[in-house]
Amino acid sequence: xxxxxxxxxxxxxxxxxxxxxxxxxxxxxxxxxxxxxxxxxxxxxxxxxxxxxxxxxxxxxxxxxxxxxxxxxxxxxxxxxxxxxxxxxxxxxxxxxxxxxxxxxxxxxx
Amino acid sequence: xxxxxxxxxxxxxxxxxxxxxxxxxxxxxxxxxxxxxxxxxxxxxxxxxxxxxxxxxxxxxxxxxxxxxxxxxxxxxxxxxxxxxxxxxxxxxxxxxxxxxxxxxxxxxxxxxxxxxxxxxxxxxxxxxxxxxxxxxxxxxxxxxxxxxxxxxxxxxxxxxxxxxxxxxxxxxxxxxxxxxxxxxxxxxxxxxxxxxxxxxxxxxxxxxxxxxxxxxxxxxxxxxxxxxxxxxxxxxxxxxxxxxxxx
Numbered sequence: 001x002x003x004x005x006x007x008x009x010x011x012x013x014x015x016x017x018x019x020x021x022x023x024x025x026x027x028x029x030x031x032x033x034x035x036x037x038x039x040x041x042x043x044x045x046x047x048x049x050x051x052x053x054x055x056x057x058x059x060x061x062x063x064x065x066x067x068x069x070x071x072x073x074x075x076x077x078x079x080x081x082x083x084x085x086x087x088x089x090x091x092x093x094x095x096x097x098x099x100x101x102x103x104x105x106x107x108x109x110x
Numbered sequence: 111x112x113x114x115x116x117x118x119x120x121x122x123x124x125x126x127x128x129x130x131x132x133x134x135x136x137x138x139x140x141x142x143x144x145x146x147x148x149x150x151x152x153x154x155x156x157x158x159x160x161x162x163x164x165x166x167x168x169x170x171x172x173x174x175x176x177x178x179x180x181x182x183x184x185x186x187x188x189x190x191x192x193x194x195x196x197x198x199x200x201x202x203x204x205x206x207x208x209x210x211x212x213x214x215x216x217x218x219x220x221x222x223x224x225x226x227x228x229x230x231x232x233x234x235x236x237x238x239x240x241x242x243x244x245x246x247x248x249x250x251x252x253x254x255x256x257x258x259x260x261x262x263x264x265x266x267x268x269x270x271x272x273x274x275x276x277x278x279x280x281x282x283x284x285x286x287x288x289x290x291x292x293x294x295x296x297x298x299x300x301x302x303x304x305x306x307x308x309x310x311x312x313x314x315x316x317x318x319x320x321x322x323x324x325x326x327x328x329x330x331x332x333x334x335x336x337x338x339x340x341x342x343x344x345x346x347x348x349x350x351x352x353x354x355x356x357x358x
Binding site for chain 2: 002004005006009010012013014017018024025028033034035036081082083085092093102103104105106107108109110
């Protein structure tokens with residue numbers, strides 16, 4: 001359940017940036033390869049934001065699809081896991097291009 | 111004056127309202143959620159580099175034999191390298207007591223409800239050691255194949271331990287951990303005659319997730335394969351430089 005620690009970090013980053021203003025919306029990105037379950041972050045958010053300037057704020061989570069480039073044929077593929085092969089040639093030596101993101105994008109404050 | 115763009119009060123149309131009901135403002139953040147941990151991990155890494163300590167982060171599911179591997183390694187190598195160990199567990203200091211019995215300095219970290227060690231905990235744990243006198247610091251993470259993958263501790267390498275009493279498809283089930291590890295120790299190979307575990311299939315799964323991973327077959331009980339692990343450890347520790355991991 002590292003989503004609890006992840007969510008505490010989200011709240012900490014937002015609090016620092018909100019500088020006392022009430023937060024209405026938090027926008028985060030979670031990559032498909034990040035190993036973090038968005039539903040669990042959503043579940044933790046209410047408890048972690050209680051008694052902070054984020055209390056009652058809406059959490060918007062965007063999933064970032066995973067993409068990789070093949071070291072053999074240089075084709076770019078959509079992948080779902082680290083063990084997916086290149087969709088063009090079937091090789092497993094891939095460089096991850098996206099999908100590992102864990103980022104607070106922006107806040108809406110009053 | 112509008113604080114978004116500095117324009118005057120006259121009506122205008124460029125995408126933001128000025129009414130009380132529209133007073134919400136957007137603050138761009140673009141900050142990694144784990145940036146605090148990553149910053150602390152960089153601090154740990156710099157400290158280890160300065161003190162010349164080679165650091166491994168051992169990860170696995172519970173019961174794969176991490177502590178047994180450490181015990182045997184420390185007994186066999188304590189006259190070759192100066193070691194210290196950080197033991198991560200949710201509760202108890204049982205593992206620290208086992209390490210202490212080898213005569214190697216150890217610091218137990220209890221994470222309570224936490225399912226992983228983070229860079230902050232490790233930073234404080236190593237305050238208990240005289241780092242300048244150490245060659246190798248071994249960090250035994252909480253037994254968990256999911257959460258510790260996300261938290262950099264400042265180590266040179268993650269070493270994942272998998273035992274042959276587990277499923278051979280664990281690298282596929284927990285790909286993030288195997289993807290981020292540089293070495294896999296396949297433990298309890300002395301039990302292979304008694305279990306249905308296809309070693310080659312397991313290795314193929316691990317390489318599917320991480321083509322560069324090194325794999326060594328070991329048994330902390332019989333000692334089989336341990337010399338190869340000691341050789342890897344000695345080579346990797348000997349090559350450390352400037353906080354960067356050695357090439358494998």
